[in-house]
Amino acid sequence: MLGIRKEFPGIVANDDITLQVEEGEIHAILGENGAGKSTLMSILFGLYHADKGIIKVRGKEVHIKNPNDAFDLGIGMVHQHFQLVHNFTVAENIIMGKEGGFVYDIRKASRKIKEISERYGLSIEPDMVIEDITVGMQQRVEILKMLYRDADILIFDEPTAVLTPQEIDELMQIMRNLAAEGKSIILITHKLDEIKAVASRCTIIRRGRLVGVVDVASSSVEEMAAAMVGRPVSFKVEKSPCNPGRPILEIRNLSVMNSKKVLGVKDFSLTVHAGEIVGLAGVDGNGQTELVEAITGLRKAESGSITFNGKDITSLPIEERNSMGLGHIPEDRQKRGLILSAPLTSNMVIKEFAKEPFAHHGLLDYPQIRSYAESIISRFDVRSGEGADSLAGKLSGGNQQKAIIGREITADPDLLIAVQPTRGLDVGAIEFIHSQLVEERERGKAILLVSFELDEIFNLSDRIAVISGGELIDIVDTASTDEHAVGLMMAGIRKGES
Amino acid sequence: MGRKTVQQKPLEARKASPLVVSLSAVFLGIAAGCLFILCIGKNPFAGFERILFGALSNVRRIGNTLGMSTQLILIGLSVAFAFKTGLFNIGASGQMLMGGITGSILAYYLPLSMPRIIYIPMVIIAAMAAGALWGFLSGLLKAKFNVHEVVSTIMLNWIAYWICYDFIPRFIIDPTISVKSKPIETVHTLRADWLTDLTQFSTLNYGFFLAIAMCFVVWFILQKTTLGFSLKAVGSNRFCAEYAGIRVTRSIMISMAIAGALASLAGLTYYCGYSNIMEMGKMPNEGFDGIAVALLGNCSPVGIFFSAIFFGILKMGRGSLAATGIPTEIADTIIATIIYFTATNVILASFWNRIFHSRFEKKEEAAAAAMKKKGDHTPVSSLTKAQFNEYAKEGRALLKESKEGR
Numbered sequence: 001m002l003g004i005r006k007e008f009p010g011i012v013a014n015d016d017i018t019l020q021v022e023e024g025e026i027h028a029i030l031g032e033n034g035a036g037k038s039t040l041m042s043i044l045f046g047l048y049h050a051d052k053g054i055i056k057v058r059g060k061e062v063h064i065k066n067p068n069d070a071f072d073l074g075i076g077m078v079h080q081h082f083q084l085v086h087n088f089t090v091a092e093n094i095i096m097g098k099e100g101g102f103v104y105d106i107r108k109a110s111r112k113i114k115e116i117s118e119r120y121g122l123s124i125e126p127d128m129v130i131e132d133i134t135v136g137m138q139q140r141v142e143i144l145k146m147l148y149r150d151a152d153i154l155i156f157d158e159p160t161a162v163l164t165p166q167e168i169d170e171l172m173q174i175m176r177n178l179a180a181e182g183k184s185i186i187l188i189t190h191k192l193d194e195i196k197a198v199a200s201r202c203t204i205i206r207r208g209r210l211v212g213v214v215d216v217a218s219s220s221v222e223e224m225a226a227a228m229v230g231r232p233v234s235f236k237v238e239k240s241p242c243n244p245g246r247p248i249l250e251i252r253n254l255s256v257m258n259s260k261k262v263l264g265v266k267d268f269s270l271t272v273h274a275g276e277i278v279g280l281a282g283v284d285g286n287g288q289t290e291l292v293e294a295i296t297g298l299r300k301a302e303s304g305s306i307t308f309n310g311k312d313i314t315s316l317p318i319e320e321r322n323s324m325g326l327g328h329i330p331e332d333r334q335k336r337g338l339i340l341s342a343p344l345t346s347n348m349v350i351k352e353f354a355k356e357p358f359a360h361h362g363l364l365d366y367p368q369i370r371s372y373a374e375s376i377i378s379r380f381d382v383r384s385g386e387g388a389d390s391l392a393g394k395l396s397g398g399n400q401q402k403a404i405i406g407r408e409i410t411a412d413p414d415l416l417i418a419v420q421p422t423r424g425l426d427v428g429a430i431e432f433i434h435s436q437l438v439e440e441r442e443r444g445k446a447i448l449l450v451s452f453e454l455d456e457i458f459n460l461s462d463r464i465a466v467i468s469g470g471e472l473i474d475i476v477d478t479a480s481t482d483e484h485a486v487g488l489m490m491a492g493i494r495k496g497e498s
Numbered sequence: 499m500g501r502k503t504v505q506q507k508p509l510e511a512r513k514a515s516p517l518v519v520s521l522s523a524v525f526l527g528i529a530a531g532c533l534f535i536l537c538i539g540k541n542p543f544a545g546f547e548r549i550l551f552g553a554l555s556n557v558r559r560i561g562n563t564l565g566m567s568t569q570l571i572l573i574g575l576s577v578a579f580a581f582k583t584g585l586f587n588i589g590a591s592g593q594m595l596m597g598g599i600t601g602s603i604l605a606y607y608l609p610l611s612m613p614r615i616i617y618i619p620m621v622i623i624a625a626m627a628a629g630a631l632w633g634f635l636s637g638l639l640k641a642k643f644n645v646h647e648v649v650s651t652i653m654l655n656w657i658a659y660w661i662c663y664d665f666i667p668r669f670i671i672d673p674t675i676s677v678k679s680k681p682i683e684t685v686h687t688l689r690a691d692w693l694t695d696l697t698q699f700s701t702l703n704y705g706f707f708l709a710i711a712m713c714f715v716v717w718f719i720l721q722k723t724t725l726g727f728s729l730k731a732v733g734s735n736r737f738c739a740e741y742a743g744i745r746v747t748r749s750i751m752i753s754m755a756i757a758g759a760l761a762s763l764a765g766l767t768y769y770c771g772y773s774n775i776m777e778m779g780k781m782p783n784e785g786f787d788g789i790a791v792a793l794l795g796n797c798s799p800v801g802i803f804f805s806a807i808f809f810g811i812l813k814m815g816r817g818s819l820a821a822t823g824i825p826t827e828i829a830d831t832i833i834a835t836i837i838y839f840t841a842t843n844v845i846l847a848s849f850w851n852r853i854f855h856s857r858f859e860k861k862e863e864a865a866a867a868a869m870k871k872k873g874d875h876t877p878v879s880s881l882t883k884a885q886f887n888e889y890a891k892e893g894r895a896l897l898k899e900s901k902e903g904r
Contacts, residue, residue: 298740319743328741336741339734350731350742354724362724
């Protein structure tokens with residue numbers, strides 16, 4: 001891809017970007033959110049058309065008008081969100097669109113799938129049904145789909161965002177196998193350790209422009225991070241010693257049902273004090289969602305009590321909990337956090353629109369709302385095409401998250417529950433969000449941080465609570481523990497049991 | 499940090515506005531109507547001339563058209579209001595009947611000597627309360643028992659239908675024709691002498707002004723009030739609204755109640771203004787026409803006003819078609835075609851966007867040529883709109899010259 005340029009209203013997404021990938025190479029594309037990585041790949045895959053520049057495959061100039069053209073050229077893409085039919089088998093999903101004629105031979109296809117699976121070590125059985133297999137395996141089905149269609153160039157768009165640490169290792173091995181067989185792999189990511197682990201070269205993009213191509217083996221993680229963000233990045237958050245004050249949130253013997261009507265949280269007790277960050281560590285799906293929803297009022301508590309600022313809030317409506325000073329950065333920013341079809345102005349006052357100064361006697365004060373939204377946008381560096389008038393859905397994921405965090409912090413809550421606050425964000429944004437959370441702590445706020453990433457938990461927390469199977473395993477001081485010990489607890493093993 | 503937010507709207511191709519889309523739908527609908535008329539070997543222009551003649555040729559006909567539009571405006575508002583909260587009110591017919599029967603019973607039993615200044619507000623409030631109750635029931639079923647509003651409103655339509663079937667003979671029957679209610683005395687309808695005189699005995703009544711007032715009220719609620727904000731939030735993303743502490747179930751009930759009140763007001767203007775009787779066993783079609791009005795009007799009060807007038811013209815004018823030998827069903831066909839094209843508004847919008855985009859690209863090309871000649875190297879994206887337009891104008895002349903020179 002040579003000299004690619006693509007403009008969107010208000011933004012130049014790609015400006016003269018050149019990307020050269022060799023055969024049998026794992027080539028990483030590194031960039032912050034909104035740097036233009038996805039746009040570049042969408043152009044290669046025929047989803048967008050470049051305003052300028054040319055694409056050459058195997059030395060020949062090509063015009064890719066749609067994804068089918070890309071397929072024909074042997075380009076395949078593993079999307080961040082899988083495109084699979086859940087109640088179909090693996091084989092049915094793979095041959096979909098490639099049945100070849102009116103009657104299709106599923107047995108023949110299955111044989112071929114099995115063959116490919118064994119060759120690259122994917123360990124996928126063709127007759128498994130998608131909804132019965134893990135996310136990691138679903139991703140491998142996506143990879144199989146590309147290989148089944150004889151793709152030589154495989155694009156992986158943020159492939160590890162949905163995987164557990166172990167699955168990530170497996171994926172890395174699969175990528176190495178693929179490259180060894182002569183496939184070219186383009187890995188889009190902002191996770192530096194992954195690049196370090198598998199890629200040979202790395203193209204770095206910043207704000208739509210090419211920064212450079214680096215040889216991964218000979219450059220350090222810090223150098224790559226600095227090139228991506230445009231300034232040196234610190235991975236460790238500076239913070240003063242913890243100085244906990246009065247208890248803000250007290251959870252006592254709380255039990256909560258999950259959506260399958262069984263107890264998702266069992267007899268859980270935890271106290272969060274003013275001026276401390278308590279990290280809740282655990283593997284996804286171990287009761288974190290239910291716990292947070294019970295605290296914020298989105299889910300009913302079965303038994304036990306939740307006390308906030310000395311008041312029992314176990315059965316208060318959400319609205320009252322919010323106005324008592326409970327802030328919540330939700331896990332799913334697009335479902336819960338924002339109204340994507342509404343402008344940022346409305347989104348920034350979604351909790352407080354009915355209160356002074358945003359409304360007087362039930363009538364909205366638009367100038368007030370606008371200036372409030374603009375102050376959040378500028379303080380939290382939310383980048384958008386049309387400022388406060390931009391629709392929330394038009395922002396990149398990182399900027400959506402910054403907007404939510406800006407809204408929650410600006411509301412000045414006593415307790416901030418941050419669930420996966422940096423999921424899918426790049427190092428620059430993570431650094432910023434972490435420093436904001438620490439700053440809130442220094443200001444004497446209580447913070448409950450829920451994260452599936454141990455790095456983040458260790459980086460920020462003063463104390464770590466470990467949840468497994470809905471039960472509290474232990475609460476430990478961050479200073480007196482290590483990742484190994486917490487890892488064991490996350491697996492449900494209590495101290496002294498091993 | 500502290501980066502200034504972008505204030506100037508970026509230079510870009512125009513986007514198709516809802517107005518352009520709605521007008522294209524109307525145009526396509528009329529074009530289809532012409533085609534049908536041609537197919538049966540008649541002159542389409544004569545046909546449309548007849549429709550306009552029937553609807554607008556004298557004050558009386560104009561009055562009747564506006565009288566017909568009154569119901570359509572109110573039903574359109576009702577459907578649109580529910581839409582904004584993410585609800586589909588298909589029960590406007592039943593709500594109309596509830597408003598109509600309430601108004602008719604009051605008209606029958608209240609003394610004729612009652613001053614109109616008290617009587618009229620009283621029936622309006624009573625009718626709206628009945629419709630609000632009817633809408634609220636669907637909202638309640640949805641909020642508490644998760645019964646889909648399409649199912650519950652359709653069922654409530656039939657409950658209202660049978661209530662009227664029972665109440666008309668029981669309370670307000672016309673003894674001479676036993677399938678209709680006794681005609682309401684004019685002083686107990688929404689008609690006004692001055693309007694009747696002005697429009698030479700048309701059906702135009704105070705309801706028309708009520709409908710206009712309701713356009714303002716709906717606009718005001720949705721745009722200016724915290725109530726409207728919360729209703730729209732629930733409509734656009736229920737989960738986010740819930741997270742933000744907006745009471746979702748309450749919003750659904752309020753929204754359906756308001757939609758029901760608007761539709762029952764339409765019923766009042768229809769049965770106690772436009773007409774003065776209620777027939778047994780008749781479900782008003784207007785409840786469903788209102789969906790089309792709301793769609794064509796893009797659910798905005800102004801849009802609904804004009805689309806209701808447009809549909810009013812078609813509905814009133816079609817009677818005159820018979821004289822030309824063109825079947826009156828042509829008017830219904832046109833309405834149906836327009837609904838079809840409004841429903842496919844995405845296709846229409848992308849059609850216009852493509853045209854706007856290619857025009858913009860040509861303009862950009864011209865501007866670039868002019869800038870090159872002048873040696874201006876500022877990127878196009880940082881030009882102001884006025885500068886851009888000027889360059890484009892110069893550039894176009896330049897390109898034309900070079901073409902002629904060749």
